[in-house]
Amino acid sequence: MSCCNQCAGLERLFDERLAQNELRDYHRHGPAPTTRMLLYALKTHRLNGLSLLDIGGGIGAIQHDLLQAGVEQATQVDASQAYLRVARSEAERLNHGERARFQHGDFVALAPQIEAADIVTLDRVVCCYPDVEALISRSAEHTRRYYGLVFPRDYALLRVIRPVFNLYFRIRRNPYRFFVHPTTAIDSILEGQGLRRIFRQTTRFWQVIVYERG
């Protein structure tokens, strides 16, 4: 499957209605549990004055939290215009709009134009992208210090369920597909780029991993 098709599917799936529903949930309950785990792991380090690049940040839960926790400047790159609109207006409502930048498109294609950052995060994004090698290696190249990932555990049951998820999207005529990429492949790309694992926590479905450079 081409990334172009997948990006068209992302735009359709992550639309205005879903973005507004997620914003409502976020106002009621705060970030999703796995996002909270990732934020907790990052905030055990000194973040004052650091920069953040949040790839596929959705409504911006990570940047809203980290900008309040001392991060100086945040950039969100997202394939969904609806999510970016919501993330931007929430950043303005929280009075940190002037420290937040937003860019629409496929990060893998945009990578040469995007500045590196001290912290790079991909929260539930890896499962939305077919070319894991390109997404992980280009995002890792943009990381100066910490690299945070939330992605599905690659256990056998999930591999069995995956075609059922994707059948649903096929029936809805949405080119979006869900992916379960092998953890070992992701690990070896990151280790090959000089990043080492410093945190891992799991839920039934997800794993939250933080790497550090050097």
Ligand SMILES: C[S@@+](CC[C@H](N)C(=O)[O-])C[C@H]1O[C@@H](n2cnc3c(N)ncnc32)[C@H](O)[C@@H]1O
């Ligand atoms: C499941 S949502 C997760 C949103 C948010 N990070 C969260 O955990 O709530 C996946 C997000 O990744 C974005 N995305 C997926 N692949 C992307 C890519 N290659 N470049 C930019 N954004 C991407 C989608 O548009 C969507 O906003």
